[in-house]
Amino acid sequence: MKKEGKIQVWQDYQKEIADDHYFYVRSCIRQNFFPGSEQTFLKILRKELNKDIYENPHHTSCSGIGYHSDIVPFDTIQTIIARQFALMTEAGYKNLAVSCITSFGIYNEIIETWKEFPDELEKVRTFLKKATGREFEIPQNVAHASDIVYKFRNKISSIGKNRLINQKTGQPLKIVEHIGCHYSKMFPCKGVGGAEFPYVLAGMIESWGGEVIDYPERRHCCGFGFRQYLIMSNRGYSVSNSRKKFESMEPYHPDAIVSNCPGCPMFLDRWQYVIQEMENKTYGPNGQGIPVLTYEELAGLVLGYNPWDMGMQMHQTNVEPLLDKMEIEYNPDLKYTRKDGKMIGKPMMVGCGW
Amino acid sequence: MKDFGYTVIKQRTIDYDQFDGRLLKEVLEMEPSFKVCLSCGGCTATCSAGDLVSFNIRRMNLMLRRGETFELESEIEKCMLCGKCMLVCPRGINLRNVIMLIKKSILKFKPAKT
């Protein structure tokens, strides 16, 4: 593999990422799967990087799930997005920081629609005004939260306490990076590095000392999406796609998977448990799975945050092997205890490798 | 094993690396004119059997090339050996012989039941 060729591609796909003063819009489902991630992101931005990032408690889900499942019509979602922009305008912000990849895709799709069809924009202004009395401006810059972490990756690297290195062998950790489909496959120019060789996560991994694994099914969808998992009998699609990725990455023996989408790490994490139960097969050594992290959790580990504070005990695939490799201090007994020492309860079903 | 209500779906991609080429090799050795087939479909267009049942001789030849002997066995019975395909073929392939060779050799290379 020739790195220089990839560097050329990355240079062709650069995008503007705002520097400061973000209006944060959260993901509706990510808090369930990865409870600590968004909070970690806010902590990194406010405490470590001293950035101004504001979120309005009145902001809503972008309704992307409904839209992609044909439940929410296009006019409705445009109006919902317009309302998010209205809240942003009223708070005096121009830069949007988006937590979810689907939302990011929706925002880009709608802004492009408004560019190409100005009459739709006018229509939506009327709808919003009638429904809520609000008015809005289109944000100057729409960045995904992973773009922002990418932008400041070198700063995080310099203040970080841990590197992505296997402390036992001294080698960089082998990390698989996985981009949510809606990040760059819809609009390659809106993703750092484009759609074929995306760089947003690869840049973070490299900056923090790790090694990016390039495997044949790197571009493949994890199988999330919406229609195919809402109904149980359709989930065969999803698990088959994730399994294809796992089979393809297995020969490389990755130490971890990083993703920037809410759904992808959830699936890549949970399906390892399902595949273990269905076929008795795991993809890591000694019956372990491959730990799946969000980029905020990875950044948090690099900065030395407590893994349990970031909610990593909620993963279904055990993350402890990764923590051991990085020689991060953690107490396995404190997994399910609160700060005041009270137990929050143990999960009934344990996952892959716990 | 746990049953979650769904299962991993078998891939329908032709995996060329899993290709069992023994039947194809045998047929090509005995009837080398088959090498120059370009899948134009002229044979299927005129086929007496293909007009009435699902038999498609162009696809049979292609399945042979992809090592799909399993489906071939049942389909190949439908050929009436009338020879109309040979009249049409622009590359002059001896199609009747190809069919006869497949019939003869297919039992030899039948994949074991898994």
Add this chain to the structure above:
Amino acid sequence: MHNHVEMHGHASLQKKNLYMKHIVIIGSGIAGIETASALTDAGHWVTVIEKEVHVGGKLNNWTYLFPDFTPAEEITKPLFSKFREKDFSFLPNTEIKTVIRNNNKFSIETSGNQQLEADAIVLATGYELFDARRKEEYGYKIYDHVITSFDLEQLFKPEGKLTVAFGKHPKRIAFVHCVGSRDEKSGNHYCSKVCCITGVKQAIELKKRIPEAEIFCFYIDLRMYDKHFEELYRQAQEKYDIQFIRGRLSEASENIDKSLLIKAEDTLSGRPLKMNVDMLVLLVGMEAGEGTTTVARTCGVSCEESGFLKTQDSFLKSNFSDQEGIFLAGSCFAPMSVHDTILHARSAAQEVNDWLKNNN
């Protein structure tokens, strides 16, 4: 490096030919040299301007020609001897800066600060090959064993080595047709015409050198348009066991052992197909290239949407640009083979000669 235009014995020529005119030809590839020879034979004074340091253009880098594997040298050698023997002026390392029309003549200023007066100009600026890096999904210059037809042609030279990882011969090679042609994503809607036959030719050449290899060609349509092409295709199937699979490659990825996983659809059986190959050869198309675009702009000549030069019509005037007195020869007009280029160049000389007789 010439600092002035040399006139070898043109004074004596002037007396012989009443119709002798000065024609400037831009480009010294096979089209430029062939037009220059024919016009010199007709008694005119010709100056050939070339931006590189050597003559011969793209054919210098090719090894064997379709459809009969003639070594490219057999074409370039006679060209170079024509170049040496005949009496035309050659300005290498030179580009044209400005072209101004003065009544019936052209005033040309070159990058070497020469001033030339021409009665007619012939554009023989040729083509460029599509840069396969623009097709990111095939991983050219990223994966180790993805090469273009141009790279493969270099490996057919006597000193070329056909090996992959660990120094072994590739066991399985796949050719991808239509790379950079017939493709909106590449920006080229047209068909480059000569790549299909190049693929068939190179597949045969590879098989001759590595008889145990399995060779596949992934095509959309097979354009065997000229004499002996269809017969070569049949020979490829019959004698060399080349497998032709109809279906466009969607992507190539590298495995841990540097082999490539490719995905296409076998359209004729209606199912997606994947396989691992040791080497992938991209059949890159022809583009008009920056040389042609720049010269067209300088001369005020129109280009088509494809970038190739426009002619006054498609039948009787395919050597005439849309500017009076400026003619075209060779692949700056459209993708063409060596055979077609030489014919086009000779026809250009004829048209220039006739035009000069009737218009001056």
